[in-house]
Amino acid sequence: MPASENVMSNRKEIVVPDIGDFDKVPVIEVLVAQGDKVEKEDSLLTLESDKATMDLPSPASGQLVELTVSEGDEVGQGDVIGIIEVSGQAGGNGDSAPAGAAAEKPRESASPEKSQADEGRSGQDTSPVSAPDADHDHDFDLLVLGAGPAGYSAAFRASDLGMKVALVERHETLGGVCLNVGCIPSKALLHVAGVINSASALSDAGIDFGALEIDIDKLRKHKNQVVDRLTAGLAGMAKKRGVEVIHGRGQFSGRNEMTIEHAGKSRHVSFNQCIVAAGSRTVNIPGLPENDSRIMDSTGALELEDIPERLLVIGGGIIGLEMACVYSTLGSEVTVVEMMDRLIPGADADLVRPLQQHLKKSGIRIYTGTKVVEVEAGRDDLAAQLEGGDAPERARFDRVLVSVGRRPNGDRINAQAAGIEVDDKGFVKVDGQMRTNHAHIFAIGDIVGQPMLAHKGSYEGKVAAEVAAGHRRAADARVIPSVAYTDPEVAWVGVTEEQCRADGIEYELGKFPWAASGRALGLGRSEGFTKLIFDRKSDRLIGAGIVGVNAGDLISELALAIEMGSVAADLALTIHPHPTLSESVMMAAEVHEGTITDLYLPKS
Numbered sequence: 001m002p003a004s005e006n007v008m009s010n011r012k013e014i015v016v017p018d019i020g021d022f023d024k025v026p027v028i029e030v031l032v033a034q035g036d037k038v039e040k041e042d043s044l045l046t047l048e049s050d051k052a053t054m055d056l057p058s059p060a061s062g063q064l065v066e067l068t069v070s071e072g073d074e075v076g077q078g079d080v081i082g083i084i085e086v087s088g089q090a091g092g093n094g095d096s097a098p099a100g101a102a103a104e105k106p107r108e109s110a111s112p113e114k115s116q117a118d119e120g121r122s123g124q125d126t127s128p129v130s131a132p133d134a135d136h137d138h139d140f141d142l143l144v145l146g147a148g149p150a151g152y153s154a155a156f157r158a159s160d161l162g163m164k165v166a167l168v169e170r171h172e173t174l175g176g177v178c179l180n181v182g183c184i185p186s187k188a189l190l191h192v193a194g195v196i197n198s199a200s201a202l203s204d205a206g207i208d209f210g211a212l213e214i215d216i217d218k219l220r221k222h223k224n225q226v227v228d229r230l231t232a233g234l235a236g237m238a239k240k241r242g243v244e245v246i247h248g249r250g251q252f253s254g255r256n257e258m259t260i261e262h263a264g265k266s267r268h269v270s271f272n273q274c275i276v277a278a279g280s281r282t283v284n285i286p287g288l289p290e291n292d293s294r295i296m297d298s299t300g301a302l303e304l305e306d307i308p309e310r311l312l313v314i315g316g317g318i319i320g321l322e323m324a325c326v327y328s329t330l331g332s333e334v335t336v337v338e339m340m341d342r343l344i345p346g347a348d349a350d351l352v353r354p355l356q357q358h359l360k361k362s363g364i365r366i367y368t369g370t371k372v373v374e375v376e377a378g379r380d381d382l383a384a385q386l387e388g389g390d391a392p393e394r395a396r397f398d399r400v401l402v403s404v405g406r407r408p409n410g411d412r413i414n415a416q417a418a419g420i421e422v423d424d425k426g427f428v429k430v431d432g433q434m435r436t437n438h439a440h441i442f443a444i445g446d447i448v449g450q451p452m453l454a455h456k457g458s459y460e461g462k463v464a465a466e467v468a469a470g471h472r473r474a475a476d477a478r479v480i481p482s483v484a485y486t487d488p489e490v491a492w493v494g495v496t497e498e499q500c501r502a503d504g505i506e507y508e509l510g511k512f513p514w515a516a517s518g519r520a521l522g523l524g525r526s527e528g529f530t531k532l533i534f535d536r537k538s539d540r541l542i543g544a545g546i547v548g549v550n551a552g553d554l555i556s557e558l559a560l561a562i563e564m565g566s567v568a569a570d571l572a573l574t575i576h577p578h579p580t581l582s583e584s585v586m587m588a589a590e591v592h593e594g595t596i597t598d599l600y601l602p603k604s
Ligand code: FAD
Pocket: 145, 146, 147, 148, 149, 150, 151, 168, 169, 170, 171, 175, 176, 177, 178, 179, 181, 182, 183, 184, 186, 248, 249, 250, 251, 277, 278, 279, 280, 298, 299, 319, 409, 412, 413, 444, 445, 446, 447, 452, 453, 454, 455, 456, 457, 485
């Protein structure tokens, strides 16, 4: 249902088009304000009939100079609801949306209350602003620094919204840590490890594939091919979109200027607006030999140079444990040392327990509450001195993987030249619209804070791009799911039980053990469980955790349920296919509701 328009020089009246069988329908939400800049087809109003909710899209790109309706007004076909000053060429019917386009298209913001709440967070006005220095003749409308998942998402979205975009990246390939040396290569290897483990577990069912043979060169090639395919895909998409990729190390040289160094040459580019997406780097610890190739970070471990006989993993967080799973399956004798008293401290302890048991069963040694004090490089191996827990004082290894966290790159972009505030850890401070202390410079992804996850970065990238393009957007997601792609996987979203207890949140649980799931039993993996956390007063889902195979895929339903404000009955009464692991979500809700029939629970 595109709004039609009457042309007045380069101003157009925005007229309500044919709305079907209805004379008048109420305006239930006004999504823009007078003075806003809008793109063609941006939703202006939401109208509601007794049959459907419809968004009224803008007939053209430009600035709303007048808006004559408010929430609660009734409008009908032919009513003028405002005037738009069309940007670019004046008037012309070619600018109007095709008939029927965008009618009833889903709204971009999940809930109006939520957006408003978050928009107020930084005390900044979230209504669109024109880019500072927009009158200056800058090289680009938008410069994005860093082509990881946060940066490329921002650059592509901004380009799709009509901006002239540059994407600056110091490496030859796009995709950042995630595609090149993070999420993607690690998951390619974890998939291989998972298949090996599943195949060998079948010996209990009388199926034996014989001794495992690994061609490490071929495996490395396979992993590299997956990475190459994705990074080449990104380069292709940048080209198709007309995003100019500039290779080199970028540093601010002014509030609207960046200097890019590449192969001994410097290039200066200017921009109206900028999005900083320069990511993070691995943290090192003292007491380790320097320049010894046997000491690796996650990037080195993913290079898969060889399969060491004895591997020490320092750090029992997600990345360390994922790599421990890979190397252990490939044949290394793996020892994990974690300083905290447990693995994956962000997740509830009960969720991590089945993982820890499974890892131990598969031969991985785990020492929590233990510190690696020093590693001494010998000619043949590395001697580690351990302290605390029940670890031996000294142990010898062929390789050491240091996986103790990542730190943001805020200290490496010459932020002071642009006057951007960076905290002492290297994080760039942003508000709810991803703006730094200078409204024309945004920051997104790992460089702005935890959780350092690709999906958080790409979400923030789209928010920043849309705000930069003049849209009313804010980062108002309620939750960000976390996943350890270990074997078994551990996934959680929203609040944890431990957080509830610490913050005094009154909650109730629904927990379904996979030992009662026919599907989990069929897979030979019944060690998992699904746990739902409901707010005691409202009965709304506020958190969830799953441990078990495919937990990372299963958690999305629960992220959606939290975003949609679902109560326990919504999950319990949604018919889930049988037999699946996803049923465990419904059944955990049934446990909470007291309606479960797949378990016998004595009446309390
Ligand atoms: P990055 O991906 O770090 O990208 C930043 C880019 O900026 C880089 O390409 C860098 O070269 C470039 N850059 C930096 N400074 C400059 C400069 N001055 N000039 C030019 N270019 C510059 N997350 C998940 O969600 N799921 C996972 O399964 C997962 N697995 C991971 C596994 C490993 C082994 C690792 C290390 C990380 C993993 N992560 C995972 C985390 C994820 O990779 C990051 O959260 C994500 O890549 C962050 O995206 P980003 O765009 O903010 O930064």
